[in-house]
Amino acid sequence: MSKVLVIAEHNGESLNASTAKCVACAAQIDGADIEVVVLGASVAGVAAEAAEIHGVGRVVTIEREENDPAIAAILAPQVAALAADYSHVFGPSTAFGKDLMPRVAALLGVNQISDIMSVEGAHSFKRPIYAGNAIVSVEAPTDSTVVATVRIASYTAAAGGNSAGIESAEITAEIPTHTRFVELQTGSSDRPDLQAAARVVSGGRALGSEENFELIYKLADKIGAAIGSSRAAVDAGYVPPETQVGQTGQIIAPDLYIAIGISGAIQHITGIKDAGTIVAINKDEEAPIFEVSDIGLVGDLFSIVPELTDALG
Amino acid sequence: MEKILVGLKRVVDYNVRVQVKSDGTGVETDGVKMSINPFDEIALEEALRIKERGDASEVIVISIGSSEAQQQLRTGLAMGADRAILVESSSSTDALTVARVFKAIIAKENADLVILGKQAIDDDNSQTGQMLAALWGRPQATFASEVTFAGSTAKVTREVDSGLETLEIDLPAVITVDLRLNEPRYVKLPDIMKAKKKPLETIPLADLGVEAAPQIKETEFKPPEGRQRGVMVNDVAGLVAALKDKGLV
Numbered sequence: 001m002s003k004v005l006v007i008a009e010h011n012g013e014s015l016n017a018s019t020a021k022c023v024a025c026a027a028q029i030d031g032a033d034i035e036v037v038v039l040g041a042s043v044a045g046v047a048a049e050a051a052e053i054h055g056v057g058r059v060v061t062i063e064r065e066e067n068d069p070a071i072a073a074i075l076a077p078q079v080a081a082l083a084a085d086y087s088h089v090f091g092p093s094t095a096f097g098k099d100l101m102p103r104v105a106a107l108l109g110v111n112q113i114s115d116i117m118s119v120e121g122a123h124s125f126k127r128p129i130y131a132g133n134a135i136v137s138v139e140a141p142t143d144s145t146v147v148a149t150v151r152i153a154s155y156t157a158a159a160g161g162n163s164a165g166i167e168s169a170e171i172t173a174e175i176p177t178h179t180r181f182v183e184l185q186t187g188s189s190d191r192p193d194l195q196a197a198a199r200v201v202s203g204g205r206a207l208g209s210e211e212n213f214e215l216i217y218k219l220a221d222k223i224g225a226a227i228g229s230s231r232a233a234v235d236a237g238y239v240p241p242e243t244q245v246g247q248t249g250q251i252i253a254p255d256l257y258i259a260i261g262i263s264g265a266i267q268h269i270t271g272i273k274d275a276g277t278i279v280a281i282n283k284d285e286e287a288p289i290f291e292v293s294d295i296g297l298v299g300d301l302f303s304i305v306p307e308l309t310d311a312l313g
Numbered sequence: 314m315e316k317i318l319v320g321l322k323r324v325v326d327y328n329v330r331v332q333v334k335s336d337g338t339g340v341e342t343d344g345v346k347m348s349i350n351p352f353d354e355i356a357l358e359e360a361l362r363i364k365e366r367g368d369a370s371e372v373i374v375i376s377i378g379s380s381e382a383q384q385q386l387r388t389g390l391a392m393g394a395d396r397a398i399l400v401e402s403s404s405s406t407d408a409l410t411v412a413r414v415f416k417a418i419i420a421k422e423n424a425d426l427v428i429l430g431k432q433a434i435d436d437d438n439s440q441t442g443q444m445l446a447a448l449w450g451r452p453q454a455t456f457a458s459e460v461t462f463a464g465s466t467a468k469v470t471r472e473v474d475s476g477l478e479t480l481e482i483d484l485p486a487v488i489t490v491d492l493r494l495n496e497p498r499y500v501k502l503p504d505i506m507k508a509k510k511k512p513l514e515t516i517p518l519a520d521l522g523v524e525a526a527p528q529i530k531e532t533e534f535k536p537p538e539g540r541q542r543g544v545m546v547n548d549v550a551g552l553v554a555a556l557k558d559k560g561l562v
Contacts, residue, residue, distance in 0.1 A: 011475075071480070072443065073452055095473040099455045102408070102443035111409045111529050114438045128537065129436050130331040134340050137533040144527045178483040179452040182468065186476035195474060199561075223562065231492070241458065241472050241493055247437065248352075248492055250474065256561045266330065273540060277559055279552065294543035295555045307549040312562055 002032040002122045005060075007079060007091040007100065008050050012040055012068050015049040017196045018092035018150075020157035025150040026090055027055045027158060028119035035060060037082060037169075039075050041068035051164040059166045069181050072100040077173035080107035083145055087122070093149040093251070094195065105147035113138055115151040127151070131247040132270035152195070153253035153274045187240055192226040194243065199256045200275075202228030202245055203238070206261025206283070206301060210238045215305045216260060222313050228252070230262045246271035261301045264289025281305070314425035314462075314484060316371045317360040318418065320411075321389050322350040323382040324435040333536045340534060349385045352430025354392075355490045358497040359460060360428050361393045368462050371395045373422065377406050377414055383513060390508035391500040397511070402518040409526035412444035417521040419449065424485065426467075431456050431489040442489035452482035455489045 004026040009016040019036065026034045036050040037060045050059045060082065066074050079100070083089050089104060091097035093115045105112035118126045123140045125148070140146045194200065201220040207213050213233075220227055228250075229243040245252055247267040253274035260281045262268060269292055272278060280293035281304055290296045297304060325331055326346040333340055349357075360372045374389035376382040377400040386397035400414050415427060432439035439455075446453035454460075454469035458477065461468045462484075471478045472491045546552045556562045 072455075073446065076447060095456060095471075098439050099443065099453070102440035103447040103453065105440070106409060106412060106444035106447035109409075110527050111407050112438070112440050112444075113529060114436075114440060124532075130325070130340060131434065131437065132537055133331040134333045135535045135537050136531050137535075139530040139532055141527045141529070176450070176452075178486075179454075180481045182479040182481050184473075184476060184478045193475075234493070240476070241491075242474060242476050247434070248432070256556075273537070277556075277561055278540070278543075279556070281552075290545070291542055292540040294540075294559075295552060296543065296545045297548070297552050298545070299548075304549055308552065311549055311553045 002029045002088055003086045004029065004032050004034045004088040004090055005083060005086040006034060006036045007089070007097065008036050008038040008046065009092055009094060009096045010038065010040065010043070010046045013045065015046050016092070016094070017157050018094050018097070018152045019050060020053045021152040021155040022090045022092050022150045023053050023055050024155040024158040025116055025119060026088070029088070029122050033057050037062060037079065039067045039070065039078060041065050047166045051166055052160045052162050054159040054162045056162055056164045059164050061166060061168045062171055063168060066175050069184065070096060071179050071181060072103050073176050073179045075100055076103035076107055077175070078171045079104045081171045081173045082169060083108060086145065088146040088148070090148050090150055092152050094152065097149045101147060101149050108145050108147060110144045110147055113140060113146065113148040116148050117151045117154040128270070131267050132273060133266065151251065153251045187242065191220060192224065194226045194228060194250055194252060197226035197254055199223055199225035200228045200252060200254045201225045201258045201260065202230070202262060203233055203260050204230040204262030205232035205236055207233060207238055213238050215302070219258070219305055219309045222309050225258070230268050259289050259293070260305060262289055263287045264292065314369050316373060316422055316424040317363060317369050318415065318422065318424045318427045319353070319357045319360045319372060319374050319389070319394065320415065320429045320441070321353045321357065321374050321376045321385050322430070322433045323347050323376060323378055323385045324350045324433055327351050327434060333534045337533045337535060347381070347384070349388055350430050350433045352432060352434070352490060352492070354497040355492065355494050356428040356430050357389055357392055357394060358495045359490060362495065363462070369426070373398060375400065375415070375418060377402055377411055377518070379403065386513055387508050388500060390511040390513070391504040392498060393504070395511065397513040399513065399515045400518050400521065401515055407526055407528060408438055408440040409444055410523060411441050412448055413523040413526070414518065414521055415445045416448045417523055426485060427487045429487065429489045431491050442487045446487040449485070449487070452486040453489070454480050454482050454486065456491045457488050458491050458493045460488060460494070
């Protein structure tokens with residue numbers, strides 16, 4: 001019998017959508033009991049949100065001052081202590097989960113499965129490697145805890161409407177003081193979050209400058225989209241790093257992805273291959289982005305994008 | 314600080330389009346160009362800069378794998394590392410075992426800082442640094458885009474999904490590096506010659522006495538299901554019509 005513990009991701013105020021996606025993944029394990037743990041300083045609101053996720057049997061809260069903001073070295077020993085009661089511990093393959101989960105796995109003395117994209121059995125899974133150029137089937141040992149991150153772009157968030165019980169847990173764990181939070185700088189943007197957005201407008205090196213990215217922003221704002229970018233655009237300093245989509249940036253699955261002036265290196269494609277519809281606008285008709293796009297338009301982005309912005313809405 | 318350890322993983326080169334073997338037992342590596350994992354090069358560059366600023370006295374590069382990984386270690390020495398350690402292992406090594414190997418070498422070398430790539434571009438795991446920090450009971454600062462030192466602490470800026478997070482950590486510690494931390498130097502020919510004389514020690518994995526980790530078995534490899542090439546439109550009107558047709562605008 002599988003009992004899955006999902007680590008909630010949140011910012012102290014609201015639950016990140018990655019949590020309901022991890023629950024959706026856990027629900028693929030036949031007959032699994034799914035529980036969510038929320039670690040923070042004061043998490044009643046976040047726990048209530050987690051209790052609404054369909055498929056969750058119970059929400060466990062661990063509240064202590066040191067848990068806010070989340071620091072992997074501080075959360076990991078608490079998660080590892082709680083994990084004793086579970087067969088599986090799942091977290092999202094976001095920066096939060098990627099940072100935390102291997103630390104938990106090592107404390108439990110197990111290897112971790114990164115980026116589950118499908119569940120084949122309680123201990124068998126599929127995951128992408130080589131920037132998504134290969135998919136490997138893996139089998140975890142049945143006699144130790146399965147610690148894994150869930151490739152959230154592969155899952156649709158589990159529905160709401162549930163009302164699971166919420167209980168607080170007292171965990172005995174040594175909390176280190178060697179790691180201290182200093183600050184979080186977030187882009188002061190009213191635009192949707194890249195991970196959660198249904199629509200993403202993404203720009204590449206062909207934009208040519210930070211100023212020219214204004215074209216991308218205008219189109220995005222017209223259709224309520226989040227901003228994405230290629231590594232080349234980030235490296236050139238046109239856009240901040242948190243916008244980067246791809247193997248080493250964010251892996252996303254919006255309903256609509258519009259790639260503008262992005263040639264489509266394999267490392268970029270791997271970040272968008274689960275998107276609903278991919279639109280590519282590029283002046284080079286040989287650009288590899290057209291191999292994977294649902295709708296392609298060859299031409300000069302500097303005339304097409306303003307025209308498209310005007311035509312929409 | 315005295316010593317910085319840097320991990321260099323031998324991986325299929327960044328520019329190679331990886332193919333799955335037709336029998337599904339792995340990916341094709343025969344005759345394929347192998348290189349240092351790009352993130353590990355950034356890790357080494359950072360260690361070298363720390364040493365060049367006078368904040369460290371020795372940079373040691375480590376690889377775990379077959380004797381072929383000596384190539385990557387020699388490249389690391391040519392970049393400027395002082396010496397190299399090859400932990401020889403015939404089979405591919407899982408992340409937990411790699412973390413245990415590093416911990417054994419930390420104890421042997423009495424290292425103050427370990428800098429690793431945030432992930433290897435072959436297995437895309439992103440685990441080793443975090444695991445090592447856990448086993449060592451020390452701080453981890455993952456996905457670093459800026460690192461500064463002040464006495465026995467470091468300030469590390471990390472690339473997270475919502476922006477840039479800064480942590481202050483006590484040394485010793487593990488840092489894993491992201492793309493934007495630095496641009497690795499090119500190796501010059503005289504440095505390659507000099508690197509041949511630098512020490513490269515080989516230690517059989519068995520000699521380190523690390524505990525065997527529970528193994529995750531890789532049972533089958535397949536190419537990904539590709540996306541189909543869609544339609545091309547001629548102008549913005551055609552694009553808008555296609556989007557409307559799909560109910561997207």
